[in-house]
Amino acid sequence: MMSDRCNGDQDFPGKAGISWPAQEKTSNPVAKFFELGSKLTWHWNWNKHWKGPVLPETSPDLVINAEFLPMVWSPELVNDGNFLQPGWELLMGFNEPDHVDPAVARKTSPKDAVPSWVDMSKWITRPDQKLVSPAVAGSVEWLKEFFSLIPQEAKPSYLAVHVYTTTFESFVNIIENYWNVFGLPIILTEFAMQSFDPNVPGPQNQQQVHDFMGQTTKWLDETSYIYKYSWFGACRNSYHLHGVHEYNRLMDENGNITALGHQYISGGHA
Known part of the structure; x- marks a missing residue:
């Protein structure tokens, strides 16, 4: 399947959003990304809700004028008793199940992931509600096996993708490969200028990340x-960057939007 590029002169607003770690215990800072003039339209936090028991310090009257995409982080959380935020349309499931790192993922085989996925798919009760595939750390083979095992009625409508690399060319190549293999509209839920290959240096200065x-x-x-994309770097606590270089920050440790964050809010390439 060939890359489907649109006319570069045409404007396609509304794709950009942010991720926000629920471990920050509050969604209050998220509102700063959606103030008047922001071109961002959605957010997610690896959890089922943005206002509830997982984020207990969130102001009860907080309003965020953006779409929220809930996620079931791992199979055992399908039936953990926590609720989905009302009004959802896209439901994401399972974060990097091909990856070994308890801080960010619960490694799960495709076979073991299927029963919980099928249970989760039963939450789709309206035509406007859709499933978004597990977001692998990089294993196309994991996704291939997963797609071969799930029944047709539980197939996702969108493919979640994570891309961490340091060149524009490799970024495009990775995403085009997912498109060529699966042919599903893509939601890029995590990306930043970062490589986790120890032989590939990270960004050397802030301007590289802006570019x-x-x-x-x-x-x-x-x-x-x-279909949608979300830069990784919206957090206050450095721990929640999980090794991604500080130059990728959209918010600093004091809760202020960084220069890169302002660039992203205004359109990224504007």
Whole structure:
């Protein structure tokens, strides 16, 4: 399947969002990303809700003028008693099940993931509600096996993708490969200028990340099979960057939007 590119002169607003770690215990800072003039339209936090027991310090009267995409982080959380945020339309499931790192994922085989996925798929009760695939750390083979095992009625409508790399060319190549293999509209739920290959250096200065963001967001906005995308770097606590370089921050430790964050809020490549 060939890359489906749109006319570069055409504007495709509304794709960009942010991730916010529920471990921050409050969604209050998220509202800063959606103030008047922001081009961001959605957010997610690896959890089922943004206002509830997982984020107990959230102000009860907090309003975020953006779509929220709930996620079931791992199979055992399908039936953990926590609720989905009312009004959801897209439901994401299972974060990096191909990855060994208890801080960010619960490693699960495709076979073991299927029963919980099928249970989760039964939450789809309206035509406007859709499933978004597990977001693997990088294993196309994990996804292939998973798709071969799930029944037709539990097939996702969108493919979740994570991409961590340091060049625009490799970024495009990775995403195009997912598109060529699966042919599903893509929601890029995590990306930043970072490689976890020890032989590949991270960004050397802040300007490199500004440039990388500019190139990647422009391409994402112009590529029709990209449905949504979310830069990784919205947090206060450095621990929640999980090794991603500080240059990728959208918010600093004091809860202030960084220069990169302002670039992202205004359109990324604007």
